[in-house]
Amino acid sequence: MAEWKTVEHPMSTAALTKLLLPWIACLVWVGGFEAAVAAVPTEINFGVASVGLGGRPFVGGSVVSVVHVKGWLEEEFKDQGIKINWHFFKTAGPGVNEAYSNGVLDFAWQGDLPQLIGRASGLKVKYILGAGRRQYIYLAAKPNSSAARIEDIKGRSVAIHKGTCLQLSIARLLAAHGLRERDLKVYNMDGLAAASALGSGDLELAFGAFNLLALRDQGLAKVIYSGAEDDGRYGCSGGFTVTEDFLARYPDITRRVVKTIVKAARWSADPANRGELYAIWAKSGFPLEHFKEEWDSQDLKRKLSPLIDDFQINRYRVALEDARKFGLVRGKVDFDRYFDRSYLEAALTELGLQDFWIPEDAEGKPQSPIPHPESGARISAVSNARGPQGPEHAP
Structure with a gap:
């Protein structure tokens, strides 16, 4: 059976330390260099x-x-x-x-x-x-909608992009007019999807930003509220x-x-x-x-x-x-x-x-x-x- 033995190295500890000292210093320098590099992200x-x-x-x-x-x-x-x-x-x-x-x-x-x-x-x-x-928000409606102001939209279908600052702005605006989000039939849509649904006539109302102005110019919607009316009072x-x-x-x-x-x-x-x-x-x-x-x-x-x-x-x-x-x-x-x-x-x-x-x-x-x-x-x-x-x- 093979037997493992510990062999004493003839070089003294002091001599070995002296031999390795330059290498240790080099490793320390490299470590410091890497730390400096890490101070700047890639x-x-x-x-x-x-x-x-x-x-x-x-x-x-x-x-x-x-x-x-x-x-x-x-x-x-x-x-x-x-x-x-x-x-x-x-x-x-x-x-x-x-x-x-x-x-x-x-x-x-x-x-x-x-x-x-x-x-x-x-x-x-x-x-x-x-x-x-004071970011502006807008409310647009289908051209043939009877809604002409915020108070008119109770119980109607409207797009709101939930989880965004726009949702909070809308909640403030509705509250100022005696309404809550639960008083509406809300569809959670991002701005582009809401504009598309409104423009195609599949949705009666949509809250959004200036993107709704394009629908207005094409005669596909009418703007019934703009943040310009109150200097962005309810805006994000x-x-x-x-x-x-x-x-x-x-x-x-x-x-x-x-x-x-x-x-x-x-x-x-x-x-x-x-x-x-x-x-x-x-x-x-x-x-x-x-x-x-x-x-x-x-x-x-x-x-x-x-x-x-x-x-x-x-x-x-x-x-x-x-x-x-x-x-x-x-x-x-x-x-x-x-x-x-x-x-x-x-x-x-x-x-x-x-x-x-x-x-x-x-x-x-x-x-x-x-x-x-x-x-x-x-x-x-x-x-x-x-x-x-x-x-x-x-x-």
């Missing part, structure tokens, strides 16, 4: 809670379109070889939440309701940048979020992403760029004339503000309360932990835009510029957002 996955006509990977009405079409994120990270992947979701906010939960996305642009649903359900994301407020707020994991691993990359989006918001606010902005939005497949119709009378600087001010925070507080009231969301959201304004403040400082956008108070009235907090400070949603609670107080 790719960034960006989610957009919308899609263009016919599934086109373009959207209108947001600064995210500017960043995407102009390739500003790609340019920002070109030298480091970081790939930017854009994901557009026909399923809108719910699709983004699902992608977040599956680890597909690092950043996303969404409306308030799906963001709150995701956070209340345990998604580990943070809100780092505003992107849109939106913004950009990032996963807590990405934020923790790549804080400087996050800062640069935010800075790039703030640059796009500044560019979009310039009246001289309005024509080009509409052209970018029209890549979504919707007519440029419809963007002009909706946006020519609006203050782009105010409407597309990236600020996380008292108004934006209060709208999210009200959105959560309304969503609970209408049975759209369960759970709680710790707003102090959800909102992180530090990256926005860093971008505003770096770009010299600290006083460019005028913050609004909880009621939507202009106020003095937000004090410049210390580096890394986070806004207190408790102390700064105790405005009136309820859609009747929204501007």
Whole structure:
């Protein structure tokens, strides 16, 4: 039977250590190099809670379109070889939440309701940048429908894209007119499917966005309500979020992403760029004339503000309360932990835009510029957002 024996090596421990020391140092250096490389991601996955006509990977009405079409994120990270992947979701906010939960996305642009649903359900994301407020919603009806106002639609068939911020806006609008969603015959359809059903006459009514204007122009529908009637009083707020994991691993990359989006918001606010902005939005497949119709009378600087001010925070507080009231969301959201304004403040400082956008108070009235907090400070949603609670107080 073979016998295994331990053989003593003639080299002393000290001599062996001296021989191996350069190799150990080399391994330590390689480990440090790999750690440095790991501080930069190989790719960034960006989610957009919308899609263009016919599934086109373009959207209108947001600064995210500017960043995407102009390739500003790609340019920002070109030298480091970081790939930017854009994901557009026909399923809108719910699709983004699902992608977040599956680890597909690092950043996303969404409306308030799906963001709150995701956070209340345990998604580990943070809100780092505003992107849109007082968004217009529309209600269109078949040309031969007798419905002429909101009060007329009780008991009728209507399309609503559930799980999106549009659903919450509609609930607010209905409540203001003495109605609830359960008073209607609701069909859950995305915007494109709803427009198709309405245009073919298979559906009497549909809530949606500017996509309904095309049906109006073709004589296939009539618009009986537009957010322009009340300056988007019941409309969505939106913004950009990032996963807590990405934020923790790549804080400087996050800062640069935010800075790039703030640059796009500044560019979009310039009246001289309005024509080009509409052209970018029209890549979504919707007519440029419809963007002009909706946006020519609006203050782009105010409407597309990236600020996380008292108004934006209060709208999210009200959105959560309304969503609970209408049975759209369960759970709680710790707003102090959800909102992180530090990256926005860093971008505003770096770009010299600290006083460019005028913050609004909880009621939507202009106020003095937000004090410049210390580096890394986070806004207190408790102390700064105790405005009136309820859609009747929204501007």
